[in-house]
Amino acid sequence: MANTETSLKEAAAIEGTIGAALVDYTSGMALGTIGGGNELDLTVAAACNTDVVRAKVRAMELLGLKDEIEDILITLGGQYHLIRLIKARGANGLFLYLALDKSRANLAMARHQLKKIEADLEV
Amino acid sequence: MRRALRMRAERRQLVTAEAEVLGELRRLRARLPQLTGALAASADGLVLAHDTVDGEAETVAALTAAALGVGQRLTDSTGQGRFRELLVRGETGYVATYAAGASAVLTLLAEPRINVGRLHLEARRSSALIGELVDGALERKDLN
Numbered sequence: 001m002a003n004t005e006t007s008l009k010e011a012a013a014i015e016g017t018i019g020a021a022l023v024d025y026t027s028g029m030a031l032g033t034i035g036g037g038n039e040l041d042l043t044v045a046a047a048c049n050t051d052v053v054r055a056k057v058r059a060m061e062l063l064g065l066k067d068e069i070e071d072i073l074i075t076l077g078g079q080y081h082l083i084r085l086i087k088a089r090g091a092n093g094l095f096l097y098l099a100l101d102k103s104r105a106n107l108a109m110a111r112h113q114l115k116k117i118e119a120d121l122e123v
Numbered sequence: 124m125r126r127a128l129r130m131r132a133e134r135r136q137l138v139t140a141e142a143e144v145l146g147e148l149r150r151l152r153a154r155l156p157q158l159t160g161a162l163a164a165s166a167d168g169l170v171l172a173h174d175t176v177d178g179e180a181e182t183v184a185a186l187t188a189a190a191l192g193v194g195q196r197l198t199d200s201t202g203q204g205r206f207r208e209l210l211v212r213g214e215t216g217y218v219a220t221y222a223a224g225a226s227a228v229l230t231l232l233a234e235p236r237i238n239v240g241r242l243h244l245e246a247r248r249s250s251a252l253i254g255e256l257v258d259g260a261l262e263r264k265d266l267n
Contacts, residue, residue, distance in 0.1 A: 028240030047240025054238070 001122040008034040010117050011098055016105025018079065019098075022086075022123075025050045026093040031123070040099055049083060049097055071111065078102050084114050091123045140260035144253050145172040151231075151249045155242060159216065160232035163223065163253050166191060171227060171257065187220055187230045194220070208247075210239070221246050224254025226261065 002010065004022055011020035012034045019036030023029070028050035033042040056069055074081040079102055086094040096118055100110055148161040152174055160176035160183075168188030173180040195206045209220040217233040219242060229250040233242060 028238035028242075030240070043240065044244060047238060047244050050238050050240060 002117070002120045004032045004121070004123060007096075007117050007121045008032050011096065011114065014098065014100070014105075014110050014113050016100045016103075016110065017098060018101055019045075021046050021097045022121075023050060023095050023097055024093060025053045025095055031094070036099075042097075045097060045099070049081075049095075053083060053085070053095055071114075073107075073111075076102070080105060080107055080110070082111060082114055084118050086118055086121060086123075088118070088121055088123070091121065094123065096121075139263075140256045141172045143256050145174065147249055147252055147256070148172055148174040151245060154245050155233070155237070157234040157237040158231055159234060162187075162230045163257075164188065164228055164230065165257075166226050166228060176232065183230060183232075187228055190220060191228055208243075217242070219246060221250035222254070223250040224258040227253060227257040229253055 008020055008022060011017060017035060019034065019040045019042050021033040021036075021042045022031045023046040024031055028047045030043055030046040033046070036042040036045075052072065052074075053069070056072060060067065060069070068087075069085050071085065072083040074083075080100040082096075082098040082100065084096045084098070086096065096114060098110065098114055100107070144163045148163060152158045152161055160174065162173040162176045162180055162183055163171040164184035164187055165171060166188060168185040170180045170184045173184075176183050190209060190211075191206065194209045198204060198206050206222050208222065211218045212235075214235075216235050217231075217237060217239070219231045219233065221229045221231075223229045229246060231242070231246055
């Protein structure tokens with residue numbers, strides 16, 4: 001089991017990470033952030049990606065898909081953005097957000113590591 | 124008497140900014156569909172512009188001024204600098220107040236499901252703009 005801070009440190013250690021955040025998508029506020037710097041404002045990313053997650057949840061409702069989102073991948077020219085929804089006990093409505101530098105990251109590896117971080121996270 | 128005249132002159136100047144402030148309130152509501160009302164008021168509780176806080180705009184503006192007073196004293200006495208914003212969550216929604224320049228505030232009502240992160244982002248930007256509009260109107264008065 002890992003707390004928020006440890007989990008974010010592990011996320012920051014993933015090869016090619018620019019920044020990571022743990023976000024509450026009921027409010028759009030970040031519970032914790034790491035990295036980002038001038039390149040990426042993680043509080044803005046947290047708020048805006050909350051809308052992405054909510055839109056997908058709503059789309060699934062309307063489509064009548066009785067399933068849940070495991071993760072969302074957004075591919076930019078130079079970056080990957082990975083959103084992983086937390087399914088841990090007592091952690092309702094949270095997601096991990098990871099921004100990766102496309103040229104340095106290994107997507108399959110990053111996704112695998114993020115899954116492990118998510119499974120270990122206890123809020 | 125002189126003070127009353129000065130305040131009335133200031134009020135008249137603030138009214139000149141009303142159209143632009145109202146435009147910004149409307150744009151803000153378009154960006155945040157979960158807002159249920161938006162209002163700009165002077166720090167002493169007079170409505171400058173409002174977008175569907177129906178009938179109760181004056182009341183909300185007056186209450187905002189009272190909350191602002193408490194907020195200012197709180198930040199002052201705890202050494203947190205000047206007042207910036209205030210967020211109140213009720214059972215069926217939020218009321219948020221943001222400082223807008225030196226003499227105005229922006230008060231927003233929102234549904235309980237609103238994305239608070241986005242609310243802050245958009246409202247901080249809007250309150251800065253409204254602050255510039257209102258302070259600009261007051262400065263123009265000083266030059267005249």
